[in-house]
Amino acid sequence: MKQTLYLETSVVGAYLDNGEPFRRDLTIRWWEHELSEYQVYSSILVERELERVAEPHRTGYLNLIKPLKTLELVEEVAILADGYISRGIFHRKFISDAIHVAFASFYKIDYLVTWNFGHLANVRKQARIRLFNTAAGFFSPIIVTPEFLVHSI
Numbered sequence: 001m002k003q004t005l006y007l008e009t010s011v012v013g014a015y016l017d018n019g020e021p022f023r024r025d026l027t028i029r030w031w032e033h034e035l036s037e038y039q040v041y042s043s044i045l046v047e048r049e050l051e052r053v054a055e056p057h058r059t060g061y062l063n064l065i066k067p068l069k070t071l072e073l074v075e076e077v078a079i080l081a082d083g084y085i086s087r088g089i090f091h092r093k094f095i096s097d098a099i100h101v102a103f104a105s106f107y108k109i110d111y112l113v114t115w116n117f118g119h120l121a122n123v124r125k126q127a128r129i130r131l132f133n134t135a136a137g138f139f140s141p142i143i144v145t146p147e148f149l150v151h152s153i
Helices: 007-014 021-032 046-050 057-065 075-086 092-106 122-138
Strands: 004-005 039-043 070-071 111-113 143-146
Touching: 004 092, 004 143, 007 021, 007 046, 039 046, 039 092, 046 057, 046 092, 057 111, 075 092, 075 122, 092 111, 092 122, 122 143
Parallel strands: 004 039, 004 111, 039 070, 111 143
Antiparallel strands: none
């Protein structure tokens, strides 16, 4: 059985980001050569965040996630995200980051893949998420960048 990935919005955004060529090129190579090794998920939140991007990138982004399985926003995901906020793991203005983690946690996704170092791919934040999830009886995904998952580039 393949390991599972949840692609957070910043990874999709990096695919077409001309402002960050290293990150873009690594993301494209990883996406095209290694993504198929995993069972890959996205969510309605990723879709909504990408719909707010201006053209011409919006269509390109939405086409990238179209083949991915979409996780449903169920009440438990919202409750878990609210728990992260109420415990101070995430500030309320970063609720979307809390929801991304809650999706990966609730659905027991092996890896949450992100380029968001400030709020997600951050060892202190991950430790707090792990402590909270363990105490609350939830799975804790490993939060990584695409670079961490590169095998053969």
